[in-house]
Amino acid sequence: MNDVISLLMKHRSIRRFTDQPVTEQQLNLIVASAQMASTSSNVQAYSVIAVTEPELKKELASLSGNQAYIEQCPVFLVWCADLYRLQQVTAPHLGEQLSYEDSTENFIVATIDVALAAQNAVVAAESLGLGIVYIGGVRNQVAELSELLGLPELVYPVFGMCVGYPDQETDLRPRLPVDAVLHRNRYSKDRIIEPVNDYDETTKRYMLKRTDGKSDTSWSQVMATRLAQPNRLHMKQFLDSKGFMKQ
Amino acid sequence: MNDVISLLMKHRSIRRFTDQPVTEQQLNLIVASAQMASTSSNVQAYSVIAVTEPELKKELASLSGNQAYIEQCPVFLVWCADLYRLQQVTAPHLGEQLSYEDSTENFIVATIDVALAAQNAVVAAESLGLGIVYIGGVRNQVAELSELLGLPELVYPVFGMCVGYPDQETDLRPRLPVDAVLHRNRYSKDRIIEPVNDYDETTKRYMLKRTDGKSDTSWSQVMATRLAQPNRLHMKQFLDSKGFMKQ
Known part of the structure; x- marks a missing residue:
């Protein structure tokens, strides 16, 4: 055990935040830390949108299952898998040549890339005394949310993340052995x-x-209830409409 | 900046390892740290296989693009998205009820879950003085590798990870601004x-x-060469054969 591992072991989701802002310097440190995570062949196939406009946070909260902490947190980060940037910057080099940004493999690469980066961001944020919660709810009304944030083709919001100073104490949630x-x-x-x-x-x-x-209720029972829900069945069609996983 | 962020900022991939073993206690700390990462609604939809048998590491190296460090590292971790465990433990509760482990949404959830856990493992390992490199090459011959490791339906190897004590100094690789x-x-x-x-x-x-x-060569040029490669186009069919993303 050491201080870093102690920090990791203390992680719990924070859903209530004080009014204290996240500074520009903190945000830059968090994103720079995220960027140092491994990335498949250095593709860096992700973007993160820092949402601070109150009206926009309110709309995002409403599109993500009315989770009030999205509106309440000082910064809401939307982590996106992003193959659009790659497509744009490689196009002049490729000319008429075929390219494969639309493969299932590249969809997986981009989804992994953004998750590795985001988890580094979490560790950095928590080391600064901030708290976070991941928001899968950005996939609830994913088409509307993508339009609101101006996400182009080959970009999808993988998850959101509320960031701010914790205003609650929560228990650690036990994990599987x-x-x-x-x-x-x-x-x-x-x-x-x-x-x-x-x-x-x-x-x-x-x-x-x-x-x-x-x-x-036991974990198995909770999981059974969850698996029996037809949850976000629009994702397949949505990803297709954004140009992902064509092959 | 603080010690944790300094550690994150110093990350670089390690591809040469000393003979010093990774202890059982270290492995357990690393996996326990991984488990404390966030997981969508606590589904914990991942497994990690710690490969230490020399013959098996050799076969995995050969199936993953002949990367010698897979054979050389003391422990090779294969991180898998795993919806099989959920399916198995919820089946008695669900009986004849429909369940949706085969949705694209749940594929995304499992892929995110394993990546968040793995990145926590990286931070823990590096805090212990160990080095790592992610291996996307486990997806090169993904069907053969899955069979070798006995992966059931609804499990796929997302990436591998060599872990051990560094036996090289490498430069930090610059990231996008x-x-x-x-x-x-x-x-x-x-x-x-x-x-x-x-x-x-x-x-x-x-x-x-x-x-x-x-x-x-510039980054854009390298990326253009990479995108023009028909890389791992078998993934779509393979994931389908494993029962993923049926809807």
Whole structure:
């Protein structure tokens, strides 16, 4: 254990922020840290939009499932997979030559790139005493949100991120036992059920505490409810309309 | 700036490792740190396979573009998007009910989840004095590699990661100017070319230095060559065969 690992182990999502602003210098440090994350063959296939205009944050909150903290946080970052920049800057070199920015492989590359960068941003932000929460809700009404932010073809909002000074204390959320996610040399299909059963007991206790005894739903039950929801089924058609994964 | 941000800013890929092993305790700290990264609605849709068997590492190196450091590093981590575990543990709760693990949305969720976790692992590893390199090459012969590791349906290897003690000094690779990736309130299409032109000059100087004056290829040129390659066009069909993105 060391200070860096202690910081990582203390992560929890923050959904209430003080009025204290995030400074321009902090934002630049956070984005510069993000940029130092690995990127596939240095493609750097992402962009981040820092939203600070109050009206725009309000509209984004409304398009992302009415999550009030999007409006309340001082800076809302929208992290986008971005193959448009690559397409634009390589076009003069390629002329009439075929190019493959529309492949499934490049969609995956861009999605990984933005996630690695964003996670570095989180570590940097938390090291500065800031708190964050990722917002998958930017994919709720993804076409409308993309239009509002002026996202061109080959760009999609992967997730949002509220950033600001925490105005709440929240518990750490217990994770699956290490054994459930860490396999040795080969994938162990026969080792799934037992650690998840243990975790279901842990999450029941956590839920009982968190809800003052009102709920003892296990992780497996929560996940079953979630998987049974036809969630954001528009993504396939939307990504197609933006020029992604044509092959 | 602080110690954590300094660590992030010093990141560079390591491709040569000493013989010193990565201990079991280090591996556990690294994976536990990974697990504390945010995960969409706590789905934790990833697995990581720690490969230490020499023969297996050799085969993986051969399947991933003959990158010798995969064989040479003490631990090779294969980070997988994993919706199989969720499917298995929720099935008893769902019975005959429809579920949507095969949606494009859930493919995106799993791919983000594994990337956030992996980047936390990188920060933890580097804080312990270890070095890493991400290996996209696990997607080169993705079907063969998946079979070798026994990956079931709804699991795919997103990237590999060599971990070990660095046995080389490498330069920091310059990144795009912050202005090229950071937009304000809305996406600025008209602000792409200028910062990239600046960066092209930076990368030319960097290449000249790195190749002892033999090459001065700019970033845009390298990217053009890369985009013109029909790279891993098997991914779409492979993901389909594994049950991903059916809708």
